[in-house]
Amino acid sequence: MHASSAPSPMSAQPVPAAPGPPAPGPEDGRATALLILLGSALSNQTGAAIGSLAFPVLGPLGVVAVRQYVAAIALFAVARPPLRSFTRHQWWPVLLLAVVFGTMNLSLYTAIDRIGLGLAVTLEFLGPLAVALSAARRRIDACCALVAAAGVVTLMRPQPSADYPGMGLGLLAALCWASYILLNRTVGRRVPGAQGSAAAAAVSALMFLPVGVVLALRNPPTPTAVGYAVAAGVLASAVPYLADMVTLRRVPAAAFGLFMSVNPVLAGLAGWVVLGQHLGAVEWAAVGAVVAANALSILTARR
Template identity: 35%
Template sequence: MPAPGLVIGGVVGLQGGAALTTRLYPAVGPAGVVSLRLLIAAVVLIALWRPGLRWDKTTWAVLIGAGTLLAVHHLSYYEAVDRLPLGAATTVEFTGPFLIAAVGSRRAADLLWACLAATGVVLLSATGSRLDAEGLGFAALAGCCWGGYILVGKRLADRIPDGRGLALAVSWGALLSLPYGIAQAGTRLFAPATLALAAAVAILSSVLPYSFQLEALRRLSPRVFGVLTSLEPAIGALIGLLLLDQHLTVPQWLGVTAVALASIGATRSDRGRQRDDADTDAVRSPATTPDP
C-alpha cells in the first residue's frame, strides 16, 4: 500500500476506535479505556513480533521515549474526548502534527496555511458551551505529545526495521498507564464484557493504525507525515456526526474546514517544494557522458 494510504487508514482507525471507546467510558472512564487499549495492544504486538531485550542504550532511550509519549497522548486525548465533541478534540490535537509539518519551511505559502489552520482552531475553541477549558487543555497536551511522537517514532522506525520496536514501546506505554486505569476503574477493568469491547478498540485504534503509521514513517519524512495527517480533524468530525450524533455549530464546521483547507494547501506546497529541490539537484548534478 502507498505510504499516504497507510497514513489515511491509520487516521480512520484511530477515529473509529475513539468513537467506539465512548461505550466504555461509563464503565471504566478515560484512564481505564487507555489502560485496556494499550495493554491489549501490547499483548497482541508482543505475540506477533516476539521482540527481544538486547538493544543498545540509545535504542532503549528511543523506545522509552516513544512509549511515554504514547501513554501521555492517550490519557490526555481520551480525557479531551470525554469533555469535547470528537471533531473539536481532534482538531485541537492536530495542531501538534501540523506544527511539525510547518517547522523548517521557508516558503511564504506555508506560513499562510499555518495561519489558516490556527484560525480554524480558534473558531472551534471559541464557540459553544460544550468546549470547556479543561477539555481544550487536554486536547492541546495530546497535540504536543502526538507531534513529539512523530519525531521520536521516525527515529524508532529507522533504528528497528520491523514491528519489534513498536511492540516494546506500546508495552512501556501500557505499564505507565495501567496504574491510572486501576485507580479510576478498579476491578471493573477486567469484566468480560468490558474486555471484549476493549479488545476491538485495541485492534482498531492501536494495533492496525500504529503499525500502518510506523511503516509510513519509514518511507516519509516527519514533515510530510504531519501534512498527511491533515484530514484527521475532518474525519473525526464526520465520524462524530455519523456514529455519535455530535452536531457541530456552523462556526465549528468552518473551523474544521479551515484546517482541512490549510492541510490541502500545505500538501500542494510541499509537492512544489519537492519539485523545486529535484530541479535544483538536477542543475547542480548534470548528467555526464563518457569520453569517446
C-alpha cells in the same frame, strides 16, 4: 514474508502461456495502498468513537489502559523486539517514547470525553501539522500556519459552554503527538525496524497495568464496556499500525500526509454517527481550516 514455491519438473518444458488478466502495475498497488490508508483513518476514528461508549463504566483512563494493552500485544507480535540486547543508548528514547505515547492517548481520550471526538482530534492534529510547518521556509507555509491558527482560535473562542480544560487537554495531545513524531525519528535511528515502537508500547502497557488492576477492583467492568475498549484498541491501534506498514512502502510521504489530514473530518463524522455529537457550521469551518492548511502545505510542496 511470502515463501516462493519450488518449480515442478514439468516447468522445464516450454508450455504456451494461457491468456489472463494483466499483472498489476505500480499504479494499481499505489491506489490499493491509498484505499488502505483511507480505511485505516476511518478505522482509527471509529475505534475512538466506540471506545467512548465505555467511558460511563471504565472512564477515559480505563479505556486508554485497555488500548495500551492491545497496542502492545499487536506491536510485539509483529516486531518481537529483543529487549535484553537493548543498550542504554537505545533504552532512554524508548522510555521517553513510552511516556509520551501513554500521555498522548490519555489526554486525547479525556479531551474526547469533555469536548467531543471531532474537536479533540482536530486540536490533536495540530501536533503533526506544527512539525511539518516548523521545517518549512516558504511564504505559503506561513500562510498555512495562519489559516490553522485561525481555525484553532475559532474552536477555542469564548462561549458559555466552552470547556477550556478539555481544549487544553486536546492541545496537550497535540504536543505529545509532535514529540512522538520527533522521538520516533530518534528511536528509528537507534533501533532497527519497528522494534523500538514495540518496546515503547510494551513499557507503556506496563505503566498502565496497575491502573487497570485498581480500576477493575474498585469498579468491576461489564463485558460490554471491556468489549468497547478492546475494539478501540484493535481499530485505533492495531489496524492503523499494520496499515501504515503496508502503505508507507508504496505511498510517497506527501500523499501519506495528505490522507492523514482527513482524520479531523472523519473524527467529526464518527462522532456524529456513533456518539450523536453534532458540530455546528462554525466548528466545521474551523475543522476545514486546519485540514485545508495541511493539505495546501503538502500540495504546494509536491510542486
